[in-house]
Amino acid sequence: MIKLVYCVHRKSGMSEEEFFTYWLKNHGPLVKSVAKIMKAQRYVQSHRMESPLNDVARGGRGASAPYDGITEIWWNSHEELLAAMATPEGTEAHGTLIADEATFCDLSRSCIFLTEEHTIFET
Numbered sequence: 657m658i659k660l661v662y663c664v665h666r667k668s669g670m671s672e673e674e675f676f677t678y679w680l681k682n683h684g685p686l687v688k689s690v691a692k693i694m695k696a697q698r699y700v701q702s703h704r705m706e707s708p709l710n711d712v713a714r715g716g717r718g719a720s721a722p723y724d725g726i727t728e729i730w731w732n733s734h735e736e737l738l739a740a741m742a743t744p745e746g747t748e749a750h751g752t753l754i755a756d757e758a759t760f761c762d763l764s765r766s767c768i769f770l771t772e773e774h775t776i777f778e779t
């Protein structure tokens with residue numbers, strides 16, 4: 657399997673509550689509606705939570721300010737994703753998702769990339 661990881665920042669002027677609500681209740685169902693077209697197997701949103709441990713984790717590493725959240729989407733293979741994206745329906749679905757993301761995400765400050773998972777341990 658391969659996974660797309662999308663680290664997102666909310667759009668300037670949008671409150672955290674507005675951002676998280678829109679992402680979960682509007683964008684999530686939109687992604688689900690095109691999942692078959694895109695051949696996506698799984699979709700997960702990870703919303704940043706407030707915790708004093710965030711500062712502890714960043715401080716020890718000199719890390720920058722956090723993203724507002726992370727999207728993860730899985731496909732069976734790179735080839736399957738490429739094939740889905742090559743169809744007119746896949747191209748249209750991809751464009752629809754980008755247009756919706758632009759309504760609540762700061763795309764220029766967000767980061768997106770494909771990964772291949774390597775499990776080190778499971779309990």
